[in-house]
Amino acid sequence: MQSEEFTTIFGSEENGAQASERETTAAASVRGLSKSFKGTRVLEDIDFDVAEGESLVLLGSSGSGKTTILRIIAGLEEPDTGRVILHGKDVSELPARERNVGVIFQSYALFPRMTVEANIGYGLRIRGRPRKEMRREVERLIELVGLEEHHKKYPSQLSGGQQQRVAIARTLAYKPQVLLFDEPFGALDAQIRVRLRREIHALLKKVNVPAIFITHDQEEALEMGDRIAVINAGRIEQIGTPHEVYNKPETEFVATFLGAANLLLGVVSGQNISVNAILVPAAEETAHFQDGQAVKVVFRPEDVCLSRTGALPEGARRLMNGIVEEISFVGAYERLTIRLDLTGRQPAVNEPPLYNVNAGATDTKTGVPIIVTRPKAEVSALPFNPDDHVAVGLTSFRVLPNFTLASERAGKIVAARK
Amino acid sequence: MSATVRAMRHVRGFDVVRPVSIGVMLAIMLPLVLLPLASIFIFGTNKGLGSFWAALTAPEAIFALKLSIVTSFWATVFNVLFGVLGAYVLSRYMFWGRTALIVTISLPTAIPTAVAGFALLLLWGKYGMIGQFLSEEHQIMFTPYAIILANIFVTFPLAFGVLMSVFETMSRSLEEASATIGATRWQTFWHVTLPSLRGAIVTGALLTFARAIGEFGSTILVSGNLAMRTQTAPLYIFAKFNEGQVEAANAVAIVLALFSFVIFSILFFARDWLDTD
Ligand SMILES: Nc1ncnc2c1ncn2[C@@H]1O[C@H](COP(=O)(O)OP(=O)(O)O)[C@@H](O)[C@H]1O
Numbered sequence: 105m106q107s108e109e110f111t112t113i114f115g116s117e118e119n120g121a122q123a124s125e126r127e128t129t130a131a132a133s134v135r136g137l138s139k140s141f142k143g144t145r146v147l148e149d150i151d152f153d154v155a156e157g158e159s160l161v162l163l164g165s166s167g168s169g170k171t172t173i174l175r176i177i178a179g180l181e182e183p184d185t186g187r188v189i190l191h192g193k194d195v196s197e198l199p200a201r202e203r204n205v206g207v208i209f210q211s212y213a214l215f216p217r218m219t220v221e222a223n224i225g226y227g228l229r230i231r232g233r234p235r236k237e238m239r240r241e242v243e244r245l246i247e248l249v250g251l252e253e254h255h256k257k258y259p260s261q262l263s264g265g266q267q268q269r270v271a272i273a274r275t276l277a278y279k280p281q282v283l284l285f286d287e288p289f290g291a292l293d294a295q296i297r298v299r300l301r302r303e304i305h306a307l308l309k310k311v312n313v314p315a316i317f318i319t320h321d322q323e324e325a326l327e328m329g330d331r332i333a334v335i336n337a338g339r340i341e342q343i344g345t346p347h348e349v350y351n352k353p354e355t356e357f358v359a360t361f362l363g364a365a366n367l368l369l370g371v372v373s374g375q376n377i378s379v380n381a382i383l384v385p386a387a388e389e390t391a392h393f394q395d396g397q398a399v400k401v402v403f404r405p406e407d408v409c410l411s412r413t414g415a416l417p418e419g420a421r422r423l424m425n426g427i428v429e430e431i432s433f434v435g436a437y438e439r440l441t442i443r444l445d446l447t448g449r450q451p452a453v454n455e456p457p458l459y460n461v462n463a464g465a466t467d468t469k470t471g472v473p474i475i476v477t478r479p480k481a482e483v484s485a486l487p488f489n490p491d492d493h494v495a496v497g498l499t500s501f502r503v504l505p506n507f508t509l510a511s512e513r514a515g516k517i518v519a520a521r522k
Numbered sequence: 523m524s525a526t527v528r529a530m531r532h533v534r535g536f537d538v539v540r541p542v543s544i545g546v547m548l549a550i551m552l553p554l555v556l557l558p559l560a561s562i563f564i565f566g567t568n569k570g571l572g573s574f575w576a577a578l579t580a581p582e583a584i585f586a587l588k589l590s591i592v593t594s595f596w597a598t599v600f601n602v603l604f605g606v607l608g609a610y611v612l613s614r615y616m617f618w619g620r621t622a623l624i625v626t627i628s629l630p631t632a633i634p635t636a637v638a639g640f641a642l643l644l645l646w647g648k649y650g651m652i653g654q655f656l657s658e659e660h661q662i663m664f665t666p667y668a669i670i671l672a673n674i675f676v677t678f679p680l681a682f683g684v685l686m687s688v689f690e691t692m693s694r695s696l697e698e699a700s701a702t703i704g705a706t707r708w709q710t711f712w713h714v715t716l717p718s719l720r721g722a723i724v725t726g727a728l729l730t731f732a733r734a735i736g737e738f739g740s741t742i743l744v745s746g747n748l749a750m751r752t753q754t755a756p757l758y759i760f761a762k763f764n765e766g767q768v769e770a771a772n773a774v775a776i777v778l779a780l781f782s783f784v785i786f787s788i789l790f791f792a793r794d795w796l797d798t799d
């Protein structure tokens with residue numbers, strides 16, 4: 105596990121020496137953080153680095169420990185074990201005010217009795233900077249975040265998005281080593297959220313300050329993060345680029361948390377995976393597994409291709425046959441539930457192989473349902489109706505070790521959380 | 523019963539409950555509150571403003587009013603300073619015995635004021651537990667200091683309660699934000715915490731002052747009720763009334779009533795300003 109994470113952070117070609125050199129130049133690192141509240145473990149062995157100018161997203165469901173990680177980095181919470189290193193300096197023992205980090209709180213925590221100007225200038229004021237310098241700097245920041253018309257306003261007179269920009273400017277004023285955002289868009293409604301996301305992303309690239317974002321929203325994570333750390337119950341499940349965590353999930357949790365995923369249980373059998381009676385060729389995917397090892401085959405709804413004839417597009421691998429059970433339209437694409445026939449019944453005399461489907465009647469339901477999505481163009485080229493028999497193939501899938509011994513669970517579907 | 527009331531409320535048109543209940547409230551509150559208050563003003567002025575003014579400017583009356591204002595003022599100052607300190611400490615630090623301390627501080631609210639005064643006497647009096655160790659000239663019972671002490675004893679829970687509730691509902695993230703920005707504890711308190719307490723401090727001070735200026739039960743025990751020395755305004759009213767000088771008592775009563783009207787009005791009409799945080 106440890107070494108797997110390591111390779112995802114640094115890339116597998118790098119050797120240890122290079123890696124440790126990178127470590128000293130990281131803008132922020134945490135090492136081995138763990139934390140309990142009243143005997144309950146909320147963080148376990150958290151390790152990650154944020155490079156200069158990089159945005160790292162901590163993605164996890166509510167209660168997974170994200171805020172606690174942020175508070176530990178900021179010095180607002182003390183970890184039970186572990187260290188916090190900012191630009192090579194161990195700040196674990198320093199109080200919050202000496203760490204020079206910028207925290208954008210979930211509620212923004214703007215000072216209600218101070219104007220926009222006073223809020224932004226607060227960091228310089230308590231550092232005893234000359235008035236003139238303070239004015240100039242505040243002016244520059246107000247311009248940077250585009251609040252020129254709101255100098256003298258109080259936070260309660262601003263919209264959520266404007267308050268957030270004040271909060272960001274307030275931290276940028278004292279040139280923090282790292283910016284920490286706790287669910288920055290949680291309090292905003294969906295429409296502005298997308299716009300603000302882009303604005304902040306652009307702003308961060310402009311000021312080039314490394315940032316750690318917290319979110320429970322996978323879409324937000326994929327958009328904001330140079331890298332994403334997926335957190336589950338106080339542990340990091342995987343760290344990687346958005347592309348890596350989405351397309352190469354290393355655990356079932358990651359696969360199901362980021363987007364929808366179908367799961368089938370199988371066993372490695374040579375260069376194939378046998379899912380019940382069916383053998384799926386998977387030379388590359390099974391390379392790291394032993395013969396006979398229990399695995400999970402994970403694939404996204406958009407990675408499934410369907411055909412009436414049994415002919416599948418180039419590169420797709422034949423899985424098995426199934427019956428169309430349900431069809432619905434979800435905006436730009438079609439969403440189907442296909443019940444896979446896992447029995448692999450041999451064709452009867454004169455029976456074409458494609459119709460060799462035995463998923464039971466709709467009330468007995470012996471097969472395994474999977475979710476499939478298809479874009480509009482494909483739907484109009486090849487429409488389906490409920491109870492149609494189809495050949496099912498996969499354009500790509502992931503093979504994960506199956507540690508759970510729930511062998512009676514032949515397969516399961518976890519739809520996206522959103 | 524309650525079902526009928528609810529049903530009636532939803533009847534369109536004339537609602538009987540409304541005028542009846544308002545009428546009952548007026549019939550009770552008028553003789554209970556308004557008429558007695560009105561009568562002191564009517565009585566005080568029915569012999570003309572001249573005699574009212576004469577009664578009010580009698581040296582004893584002036585002294586009593588001054589003493590009340592001064593002792594209430596110092597009790598208010600104490601309550602604000604130590605109320606803020608106490609509420610800050612008790613809301614920001616968790617320690618063993620914290621809840622017990624909060625209960626102890628709030629306890630005097632439930633104690634009859636005469637009992638409070640009596641308890642202070644037993645402690646600070648000439649033969650009291652502490653008082654016996656004080657020399658003759660440092661005795662504090664039967665001096666204005668005793669009045670201040672009694673005022674504090676009786677009113678501290680009021681100021682503390684107002685401040686504590688604001689501290690406890692105040693978002694911690696403001697102070698945390700200030701700390702991460704680089705402020706020291708003191709800077710955070712001064713620039714962030716204190717401004718949010720503005721309303722609570724004014725409210726606590728006004729409540730303390732209003733309560734202290736009218737305090738009778740504890741004051742009469744610890745002050746000795748010595749005219750021109752330890753006689754506060756409420757004691758003056760009581761003493762003059764006992765002597766049959768109803769006009770003298772009434773003149774001071776009017777002033778005290780006006781004080782409370784003013785304070786009540788501030789608390790009532792400025793409550794939006796006092797509430798904002
Ligand atoms: N100060 C605290 N005291 C006790 N439990 C806490 C405290 N802070 C957080 N927790 C608990 O720790 C867990 C993780 O919380 P948090 O870090 O806020 O999660 P997230 O931000 O991912 O929603 C939660 O179960 C929460 O109840």
Ligand SMILES: [Mg+2]
Binds near residue numbers: 170
């Ligand atoms: Mg949180």
